[in-house]
Structure formats: C-alpha cells, structure tokens
Amino acid sequence: MSATRVFVTGLGTTSPVGGDVPSTWAALLAGRSGVRPLPYDWADQIPVKIAGVIDTEPTEVLERVKARRLDRSTQFALVAAMEAWKDSGLDESPPDPERTGVALPSGIGGVQTLLGNYDALRDKGYRRVSPLAVPMLMPNAPAANVGLYVHAKGPVQSPVSACASGNEGVALGVDQIRLGRADVVVVGGTEAAIHPLPMAAFGQMMALSKKEGDPTKVSRPWDVARDGFVLGEGAAVLVLESEEHARARGARVYAEVKGAGLTDDSHDIAQPDPEGRGGARAIARALLESDLSASDIRHINAHATSTPQGDIAEGLMIHATLGGAADQVVVTSTKSMTGHLLGGAGALESLATVLAVHHRIVPPTINLDEVDPAVDLDIATKPRDLPAGDFAALNNSFGFGGSNVAVAFATV
Amino acid sequence: MATTEEIRTDLADIVNEVAGIPADDVQLDKSFVDDLDVDSLSMVEVVVACEEKFDVKIPDDEVKNLKTVGDAVAFIERAQNG
Structure with missing residues (x-):
C-alpha cells in the first residue's frame, strides 16, 4: 500500500494527572492517580463523590475574558492545542491555513454551559440566558475554537462516537491527510462532564464505580474487585502531519x-x-x-x-x-x-x-x-x-x- | 440617585468583566464597537448586567441607540429617574 505516511509531530494535554505533557507522562510512568474527592458542594446530591478532576484549572492558563466565552470542554481543548501547536514548532513556521484542518470531538458536548444556562432560565428568566450559550455549547465548539487558534481553513470537524470519539478524531485526521485534503490536522478529543447531571445519569446506568475509601484505588481495570468506571475530565491533542510536510520543515517526529x-x-x-x-x-x-x-x-x-x-x-x-x-x-x-x-x-x-x-x-x-x-x-x-x-x-x-x-x- | 460618574464607574466594571476592557478606558465619549471593541454578543451581556445592576429595563430596540458609553449612562439615568 502506498498511502501517504502520517507522522505525529506535536503533543499537548491537560489531564487529571498533569497540566501538560511532561507532567502527565511523568505521573503515568510513576503510577500516580488523578482520582480524588469532588471539590464541589453538589457532591452531596449524588452517591458517587470522586472523579478524575483536572490537575490544573484552565482558567490558570487562559486569559479571563477568553475563558468566560468558552465551555469548560473547549477550555481544555484549547489548553492542550496551544501546547501541541508550540511543541510541533508550527507556531513558528505556520502551515498554509487552507491545508490545515482539525478533527477534535467531545463525547457529550458543552453540557455544563447547557445546564448552567437552563438553571439561569428557570431561576431568573430568559433574559439571563447568555447570548454566547449556543457557540459555547455546540458540539463543534472545541474543534472550531482550536481551528481559530491554529488558523485552520481546511476541514474542521468533530466526529462524535461517545467514548470512542477521541480515537475517531485521530482516525479522521489520518484520512484527511491521505485523501489530500490537508497537510496538517490537529486531532484529539476533550470532555468536561463532571457535573451532577451526567454523573447521576452514568450512575443510574450502573456504569460508575460505587466503591468508597481511597479514591486512588477505585479505578482498577481487570482486577477482580472492579465494579465500574471513574469519570475523568480533560483533553489531549496530537498534531498530525504528512511525511512530506514534516520532512520539508525538519520536524521532530514522535511516531x-x-x-x-x-x-x-x-x-x-x-x-x-x-x-x-x-x-x-x-x-x-x-x-x-x-x-x-x-x-x-x-x-x-x-x-x-x-x-x-x-x-x-x-x-x-x-x-x-x-x-x-x-x-x-x-x-x-x-x-x-x-x-x-x-x-x-x-x-x-x-x-x-x-x-x-x-x-x-x-x-x-x-x-x-x-x-x-x-x-x-x-x-x-x-x-x-x-x-x-x-x-x-x-x-x-x-x-x-x-x-x-x-x-x-x-x-x- | 446615582450620579453620572457613579453610573459610569459601575458600567466600566461591567464592561471590564464581560469584555476585558480596562475600566479606565470606559469613558463617556467612547464608542462600544469602534473604540472598545465590544462585539454584539458581548453588548447583550453588558445590557443584561446593567439591567440587574441599575434595576432598569433596556428594551432590545433601544440597544442600537446606545452607541457610546455616554449614551448608555444617559439612558440609565433617565430610566432610574423615570
């Protein structure tokens, strides 16, 4: 098969175990859990009181006014994309915007914006619904905002498939490069669903672990004592690049x-x-x-x-x-x-x-x-x-x- | 009743909160769009925040007439006195 080769030339993340790639990778190698008690008052309302809460709040990284115009899921995506873009070196030598794309979904979308605005509507009336609610909560908001950041004028997409979404983003980015539609595609996925409604919903499905005790011991894949997953939040971004484009600029290639x-x-x-x-x-x-x-x-x-x-x-x-x-x-x-x-x-x-x-x-x-x-x-x-x-x-x-x-x- | 300057100061804080414009830049002669770079969606947020802060109603039809900070302050003063 003589398909175009696709390289990974940049990485970025903000995760429950670290605010960037070096800290996240060090934590993973050290076997350090990011699962902890929910730092929110509403934890009293629901039986599950732990989650993989983000290590570094995005509001510590993004400008205040920028952050308030973005759903938390997009904040994560943008933080991860900023790191990945810089890591790739494309911030210094930008690609042709028309040959640049994004494939970056979330599984659930801007659920915190949606529910927060519903609370405002119910409690204070329609006038208190944010005029930014739709561009914040729409499922393509993370991809679109990352696209604005990297000036992507090629395909900017959000291939949604629940918990497979992030991997589908990677797969779609490869396709777009191989179909000749882009030289560079920023791919990944994001989620910010640590909110009482999604947690209640997953709990009602019997999908979440109900284990009590040390939060870091609850997520235990393949162990006999496992009884469900622990919800996490965060984003990761990979910069994908055609071999030709990466080689022409002498890019560092991860894989x-x-x-x-x-x-x-x-x-x-x-x-x-x-x-x-x-x-x-x-x-x-x-x-x-x-x-x-x-x-x-x-x-x-x-x-x-x-x-x-x-x-x-x-x-x-x-x-x-x-x-x-x-x-x-x-x-x-x-x-x-x-x-x-x-x-x-x-x-x-x-x-x-x-x-x-x-x-x-x-x-x-x-x-x-x-x-x-x-x-x-x-x-x-x-x-x-x-x-x-x-x-x-x-x-x-x-x-x-x-x-x-x-x-x-x-x-x- | 709040003075013109008190209203301007409170409005400047709202514009800073919504759009990140330094409060000192929010002066009576400044245009929201041309000088302060407040876009139309942010303007809606400013208007709603003003309604709550100053306990007035600012009808949608009126918003297009509020071109400058001075226009907005004058409208709020009239609404409070009316």
Missing part, C-alpha cells in the same frame, strides 16, 4: 500513525458485544489498513474502563485478532490513573501510546492486585520496556452506540 479500524457492534445501544466481536473487527481492520501483521504489535493501550464486562471482552478480542502473537504484547490501562475521559479518553490514550512508542516504555496499570481469571493478558503493573527496532502499538477505544475504533501507531 507514525499507520492506520485505523472503525466498526460498530450493532448489538445494543449501551452494552458491548459480550464476545467483543465488533472490537475484534476494528483491530483486524486497523492491522489490514496499516499493512501490519499481528507479530508487529508489541503494545496495546486498552480501552479497559474497569467495568466487569468490557474488560473481559477486550481480552477476548485481542486474542481473537492477534492469536499467539498476543503473548508478546504488553497491555496497559491509562484509565487506572486518569479515570475515563469519555470523548477525551481516546485522545489521551493515543498520546500515551505515542509516548510509549517514542520512549519505548509502557506506563503501568495501577490497582491490579488480583487479575480476573477470565483475563489472559500480559498487563504492565510496573513500567515495562519495549523492544529496540521497529514495532507497532494499538490504541483501542469503544463507545456507547457500539462504536469501536483501533488506531495503529509505529516507531519511525
């Missing part, structure tokens, strides 16, 4: 995005296929599209949210697609430390996968005291070295609606 597989379970609106067949087809498709064989894969950043069913299904799909080669794959779950960033998860975990490939080291999965006997994977419980030479890694994300997205990254 290559080889390709992606996108499928749907078509099984149930919320429950995953218990055998993980849709996810398996996404992994198989990612390998095919990337021209990789199972033995090329040495690391998987799993979706692994810490739910009883999903963690088992993901193990099954890895074995179904990689066969015996699954034995040489080091698997980890970033969510054990960050909680589940929903639409931001696939982006943060793509960023973690890229750094694992680049530095050849896999961050640990924390809280794995006793592996569920139904799971047969080589899970990193301490930082694990990856081999020298060429290899590839996968980042898996799955979302309500049955969406499955696997993205393949490789050493350059």
Whole structure:
C-alpha cells in the first residue's frame, strides 16, 4: 500500500494527572492517580463523590475574558492545542491555513454551559440566558475554537462516537491527510462532564464505580474487585502531519500513525458485544489498513474502563485478532490513573501510546492486585520496556452506540 | 440617585468583566464597537448586567441607540429617574 505516511509531530494535554505533557507522562510512568474527592458542594446530591478532576484549572492558563466565552470542554481543548501547536514548532513556521484542518470531538458536548444556562432560565428568566450559550455549547465548539487558534481553513470537524470519539478524531485526521485534503490536522478529543447531571445519569446506568475509601484505588481495570468506571475530565491533542510536510520543515517526529479500524457492534445501544466481536473487527481492520501483521504489535493501550464486562471482552478480542502473537504484547490501562475521559479518553490514550512508542516504555496499570481469571493478558503493573527496532502499538477505544475504533501507531 | 460618574464607574466594571476592557478606558465619549471593541454578543451581556445592576429595563430596540458609553449612562439615568 502506498498511502501517504502520517507522522505525529506535536503533543499537548491537560489531564487529571498533569497540566501538560511532561507532567502527565511523568505521573503515568510513576503510577500516580488523578482520582480524588469532588471539590464541589453538589457532591452531596449524588452517591458517587470522586472523579478524575483536572490537575490544573484552565482558567490558570487562559486569559479571563477568553475563558468566560468558552465551555469548560473547549477550555481544555484549547489548553492542550496551544501546547501541541508550540511543541510541533508550527507556531513558528505556520502551515498554509487552507491545508490545515482539525478533527477534535467531545463525547457529550458543552453540557455544563447547557445546564448552567437552563438553571439561569428557570431561576431568573430568559433574559439571563447568555447570548454566547449556543457557540459555547455546540458540539463543534472545541474543534472550531482550536481551528481559530491554529488558523485552520481546511476541514474542521468533530466526529462524535461517545467514548470512542477521541480515537475517531485521530482516525479522521489520518484520512484527511491521505485523501489530500490537508497537510496538517490537529486531532484529539476533550470532555468536561463532571457535573451532577451526567454523573447521576452514568450512575443510574450502573456504569460508575460505587466503591468508597481511597479514591486512588477505585479505578482498577481487570482486577477482580472492579465494579465500574471513574469519570475523568480533560483533553489531549496530537498534531498530525504528512511525511512530506514534516520532512520539508525538519520536524521532530514522535511516531507514525499507520492506520485505523472503525466498526460498530450493532448489538445494543449501551452494552458491548459480550464476545467483543465488533472490537475484534476494528483491530483486524486497523492491522489490514496499516499493512501490519499481528507479530508487529508489541503494545496495546486498552480501552479497559474497569467495568466487569468490557474488560473481559477486550481480552477476548485481542486474542481473537492477534492469536499467539498476543503473548508478546504488553497491555496497559491509562484509565487506572486518569479515570475515563469519555470523548477525551481516546485522545489521551493515543498520546500515551505515542509516548510509549517514542520512549519505548509502557506506563503501568495501577490497582491490579488480583487479575480476573477470565483475563489472559500480559498487563504492565510496573513500567515495562519495549523492544529496540521497529514495532507497532494499538490504541483501542469503544463507545456507547457500539462504536469501536483501533488506531495503529509505529516507531519511525 | 446615582450620579453620572457613579453610573459610569459601575458600567466600566461591567464592561471590564464581560469584555476585558480596562475600566479606565470606559469613558463617556467612547464608542462600544469602534473604540472598545465590544462585539454584539458581548453588548447583550453588558445590557443584561446593567439591567440587574441599575434595576432598569433596556428594551432590545433601544440597544442600537446606545452607541457610546455616554449614551448608555444617559439612558440609565433617565430610566432610574423615570
């Protein structure tokens, strides 16, 4: 296959474990959890009182007036994009705006703006609804604001697929470059859903862990004592660039995005296929599209949210697609430390996968005291070295609606 | 009743809060759009904040007539006295 090669040339994040890439990566390698008690009065209203709350408030980074015109989800996206853009060096040598795009969704959208304005409408009348409410809450607000920041005049898109959204952003960016529609695409995902309504809603679905005690011990993917996910918030952004564009400017390259597989379970609106067949087809498709064989894969950043069913299904799909080669794959779950960033998860975990490939080291999965006997994977419980030479890694994300997205990254 | 200067000072604080314009720049002869760079959506926020702060009604039809800070202060004074 002679598809255009797509490189990752810039990274940015603001996450529950750090306000930027260096602090986030250091925390992940150190196995440091960002899950903590909710710092809000409304925590009294709901049974779950912990979350992966952002490490650094975006209002500490953004100008006050800029921040007040943006939903929290867009604030996160902008903070992450500012870091990634600078990291890529494109802030100093800007690309052709008409050849620049954005693919950056959120899973839920500007829910805090929507509900905050509803509170104002109900309590104080229509006159108190912000004239900025629509441009703040619309689902494409994060992408559009990042597009304004990088002067993107190419495709600026928000491919939404619940908790697979961030990974779908990466996949769409690759497509746009390969279709010749852009040289540079800023991709990623964001979420800011730590609010009593979404937390009550996820709680009513029985999706959130109800564990009490040390908050840092609650998110425990693959552990026998897992009982649901911990909600997180934040954003991550990757700058994707065609090989030609990156080489022409001598860009520093972290990794290559080889390709992606996108499928749907078509099984149930919320429950995953218990055998993980849709996810398996996404992994198989990612390998095919990337021209990789199972033995090329040495690391998987799993979706692994810490739910009883999903963690088992993901193990099954890895074995179904990689066969015996699954034995040489080091698997980890970033969510054990960050909680589940929903639409931001696939982006943060793509960023973690890229750094694992680049530095050849896999961050640990924390809280794995006793592996569920139904799971047969080589899970990193301490930082694990990856081999020298060429290899590839996968980042898996799955979302309500049955969406499955696997993205393949490789050493350059 | 608030004096012209008291109204101007409070209005300047609102414009600073909404649009980030230094309060000292918000003088009676300044145009909201041309001098202070207050866009139309921010102007709606300023108007609503003024209604609450000064306990007056500023009809939508009236907003287009409030071109300068002085126009707004004069309208608020009249509304308070009326």
